[in-house]
Amino acid sequence: MFALNQAIQTISPTTRMNRVGRIGLECAINELHLVQLETASSGGIRVRARASVSYQGDRSEVLQSPRQLRALIGKALSKGCFKRRKVVTAMPGGETRIMPVNYNVKPGQGDASVILKLMGERLEGDVSEYVIDYLPIRTESQADDRSALVAIARRKAVLEYLEVLRKSGLEVDCLEIGPVAIRRLVAAMAPQGKRDNVLVINFGSVASFLTLISGNRLLLDQAIQFGEDMLLEKIMEALDMPEPSVRKLIEMHSLDPRDGDKEHALDAVDIDVAATLQEILKPLFLELIDEINRALIYMASQTHGESVDRIYLLGSVARWHGADKLLNELLVLPVETIPNPLKTFLRPGVPEAIHELDAAPEIAVATGLALRGLRASDD
Numbered sequence: 222m223f224a225l226n227q228a229i230q231t232i233s234p235t236t237r238m239n240r241v242g243r244i245g246l247e248c249a250i251n252e253l254h255l256v257q258l259e260t261a262s263s264g265g266i267r268v269r270a271r272a273s274v275s276y277q278g279d280r281s282e283v284l285q286s287p288r289q290l291r292a293l294i295g296k297a298l299s300k301g302c303f304k305r306r307k308v309v310t311a312m313p314g315g316e317t318r319i320m321p322v323n324y325n326v327k328p329g330q331g332d333a334s335v336i337l338k339l340m341g342e343r344l345e346g347d348v349s350e351y352v353i354d355y356l357p358i359r360t361e362s363q364a365d366d367r368s369a370l371v372a373i374a375r376r377k378a379v380l381e382y383l384e385v386l387r388k389s390g391l392e393v394d395c396l397e398i399g400p401v402a403i404r405r406l407v408a409a410m411a412p413q414g415k416r417d418n419v420l421v422i423n424f425g426s427v428a429s430f431l432t433l434i435s436g437n438r439l440l441l442d443q444a445i446q447f448g449e450d451m452l453l454e455k456i457m458e459a460l461d462m463p464e465p466s467v468r469k470l471i472e473m474h475s476l477d478p479r480d481g482d483k484e485h486a487l488d489a490v491d492i493d494v495a496a497t498l499q500e501i502l503k504p505l506f507l508e509l510i511d512e513i514n515r516a517l518i519y520m521a522s523q524t525h526g527e528s529v530d531r532i533y534l535l536g537s538v539a540r541w542h543g544a545d546k547l548l549n550e551l552l553v554l555p556v557e558t559i560p561n562p563l564k565t566f567l568r569p570g571v572p573e574a575i576h577e578l579d580a581a582p583e584i585a586v587a588t589g590l591a592l593r594g595l596r597a598s599d600d
Contacts, residue, residue: 242258242259242260242591242592243257243308243395243593243594244257244303244305244307244308244309245402245587245591245592246308246310246386247310247584247587247590248283249586250280250425250426252273252275252276253274254271254273254583254586254587255271255273255297255301255303255587256268256271256563256588257271257303257591258592258595259595266409266592266596268563269301269303271563272298272300272301273297273584277293280313284382287389290389291390294390306390307394308386308392309397309591309593310386310590311398311399311590312379312382312396312398313382314425316374316375316382317373318372318373319372319373320373321358321368321369322355322368323368324336324339325365325366326365326367332357336353336369336371337353340353340371350375350376351373352373352374352375352376353373355369355371355372356372356439358438358440370442372398395593397590397593399430400439401439402585402587402588402590402592402593403423403434403535403586403589405592406562406588406592408436409565409592410562416436416437417530418435418520418530419433419435419530420433420516420517420531420532421434421533422534422535422536423535424447424449424536424537424538424539425448425449426448426449426537427451428445428448429447429509429536431443431445431512431513431516433516433520433523435520435523435524440519440520441516441519441520441523447505447508447509447512448537448538449537451505453467453468455501456498460497460501470494470498471498471541471542474491474494474498475491475495475498475543475546476498476502476543476546476547477495477547478491478492478495478499495543499547503547506551507551509548510548510551510552513532529554531555532548532555532556532557533557534548534556534557534559535559535585539559540558540582545558562584562588562589563584
């Protein structure tokens, strides 16, 4: 299991099947997301409750105020039939670094001690100032050369986050990182018995993350300098428009001139706008393609030459109409917004609003967190 559990004293190393799962909680950049799943009598997993509420102010301010956070959590819990206040959560974005490392284990050495020594050489300050955990990626048959993903967070930041959640009335059962939750969700949504290689692109405002998943294995989570802000600035500069107008333009139009069908055909204005937006943004998307291609090379190096079967988009730019089609054209690979995870776990009788299609990019991480402990193969 790959989790920052050294900061929590109550985690059991064994996984048990729960009737009602713990609440998956993500403090995203603009909203607080909560998802709770449960196991049905048939053994399947279904949605029990979900809620998303916007911060009244900056996220950092809310996370420093137990009073504000308690009120926000109370508002979210009142929106659904949540049971208990036990949560699985992830450190807010930007608080955790993840890096792949290659290392050599000599006879008598353990992986943990070798990785801890490596991190002590690479990190600023004393290693005791950090919470460090790792996930093995590859262990060669000779048991000498190994690879792992190492997660690093400032111990002070971890303890402060746990404390503000505790003061807000929540009981944190497990603290994870977003990529692990995404890996769990992708595995749960795959057809039974099917092992896919998937690249997930999680778009942020300033930076984005490329997450490589092979079956149930997390291979890579890498930050890249590509975000929604730079795309907006490029359009603002090219069209001499203020940001609110550009956001409205993106909301109303596609990036793909062919993004239409028989029922919703694009008119001449839509086509012209889409062509203009694509011309403006294509150079930036080509830079993204370079980063993706480097990730695909890494995938091949870790899987004996395999490539990805599909690419999932989530985060801010995943909501831009036609972004998936533009990337699909540039990569010649299947690209789509990540399927709505709540529709994967439909529960009869739950109001349709809980399964709204546009929830997918936002609640993917929270759903992956909520899945922890509900599938025997997850942890």
